[in-house]
Amino acid sequence: MLDARLWIDALLRVHSSLQVRLASENIMESAKDLLSPDSGSVMLYDRKRRWLFVAAALNLPKDVVKKATARLGERVAGKVAAFRSPRLLVGSVERYPEFKGVEGRGKIRVSLCVPLVSDATVLGVLNLNRHNDSPHMNYTEEDLHAAALFAAHATLALKNAWLADTLLKQNRMLKEVDAARADVISGLVHDMRGALGAIRSYADNLIAGVFGDLTPQQKEKIEKMREQVERLAGLLEEVRTSGRRELRRKLTSVRRVVQRAMEATEYLFDENEFVVENRVPGGLEAYMDVGRMEQALVNILSNAAKYSGGGATVTIDARKEQDFIEITVSDTGPGIPQDKLEKIFEEHYRLDEHSDIPGSGLGLAIARRTIEAHGGRIWAESPPEGGSVFHIRIPVR
Numbered sequence: 001m002l003d004a005r006l007w008i009d010a011l012l013r014v015h016s017s018l019q020v021r022l023a024s025e026n027i028m029e030s031a032k033d034l035l036s037p038d039s040g041s042v043m044l045y046d047r048k049r050r051w052l053f054v055a056a057a058l059n060l061p062k063d064v065v066k067k068a069t070a071r072l073g074e075r076v077a078g079k080v081a082a083f084r085s086p087r088l089l090v091g092s093v094e095r096y097p098e099f100k101g102v103e104g105r106g107k108i109r110v111s112l113c114v115p116l117v118s119d120a121t122v123l124g125v126l127n128l129n130r131h132n133d134s135p136h137m138n139y140t141e142e143d144l145h146a147a148a149l150f151a152a153h154a155t156l157a158l159k160n161a162w163l164a165d166t167l168l169k170q171n172r173m174l175k176e177v178d179a180a181r182a183d184v185i186s187g188l189v190h191d192m193r194g195a196l197g198a199i200r201s202y203a204d205n206l207i208a209g210v211f212g213d214l215t216p217q218q219k220e221k222i223e224k225m226r227e228q229v230e231r232l233a234g235l236l237e238e239v240r241t242s243g244r245r246e247l248r249r250k251l252t253s254v255r256r257v258v259q260r261a262m263e264a265t266e267y268l269f270d271e272n273e274f275v276v277e278n279r280v281p282g283g284l285e286a287y288m289d290v291g292r293m294e295q296a297l298v299n300i301l302s303n304a305a306k307y308s309g310g311g312a313t314v315t316i317d318a319r320k321e322q323d324f325i326e327i328t329v330s331d332t333g334p335g336i337p338q339d340k341l342e343k344i345f346e347e348h349y350r351l352d353e354h355s356d357i358p359g360s361g362l363g364l365a366i367a368r369r370t371i372e373a374h375g376g377r378i379w380a381e382s383p384p385e386g387g388s389v390f391h392i393r394i395p396v397r
């Protein structure tokens, strides 16, 4: 008969750890309480080495535990793992034709050997033995059923522990990759900052007339260049912190932010006779991180300039809808294939047809990160009448 209390305690213990080694030890302990073996082991299948090894043992000498590995089909454990069905073995194993060739087991009088199988995958084997001098009687079919029921729980606990272990390992790996990437980026940012510093000081000297007088037009152009240097320096800082810095939000006019993004991209549009229209109504306001939002819009506007081809029209509009502001940036360019409308927001993704236009595939990924940090959403559409439309939806507060 199953003792309910004993079972509840045993199962609680089995499910109490998310570490494979601890879970194996708990399985061994609980099996001892439930089925009173004199010795036993929890063997796990090592997929890389392709053998079973002892992960937890009861009354087995340490050197035996260390050496006791078995390939599938080898020895009792390996055969049971290969058969995938629980076995009750009374007396010598040689009596059983399917265990032919398996060496004798010395003082063992009877054993239960139960595979730990999940979705047809062998995780391991639970071995429980009673010895010749055991005070207990031989195991019975009823014990075998109890062991199989227990094994089902043990399997579940192991699988959970294994999943948790895998997640932890992957997490650690991702952190390492992230750290390596951060190192490369900070090196690059450092070098680029140096170069920008040099450009900045040449520009300042030119403006100050150190290299001779400039015409008003030359001076204006160099001042514009100087502004772009500042913008680049800001962008570098953004890359360095990988958009992780806290947002600094304040109530800001949407039209004003759009205007600033347009000024920053003016030089791209000027050269190719684009028509750029800011149709955003004056009264719209939202809580935004001005610098980050401006950068997101700059990325979208510079794409419109890069991919639409000269002479295109770019229109920026916005409206309030309940507690949200929706900004749209439309261009009359070639549009984006329907099946790529989401992919273009992934890091480093670029459309094949644009491979000869310079770009990193990061602009839209950065824009998305910014908009999502604002609690908003960004998406693209490519309407049948042509062109691309980028929608930005952010909460007003």
Ligand code: ADP
Pocket: 299, 303, 304, 307, 308, 331, 333, 334, 335, 336, 344, 345, 349, 350, 351, 352, 354, 358, 359, 360, 361, 362, 363, 364, 365, 388
């Ligand atoms: P980048 O411009 O540096 O390549 P983005 O992340 O800004 O990177 O854009 C990803 C890709 O999406 C671009 O390479 C381009 O193929 C496509 N794309 C973005 N904006 C437009 C647009 N307005 N019209 C057509 N294609 C676009």
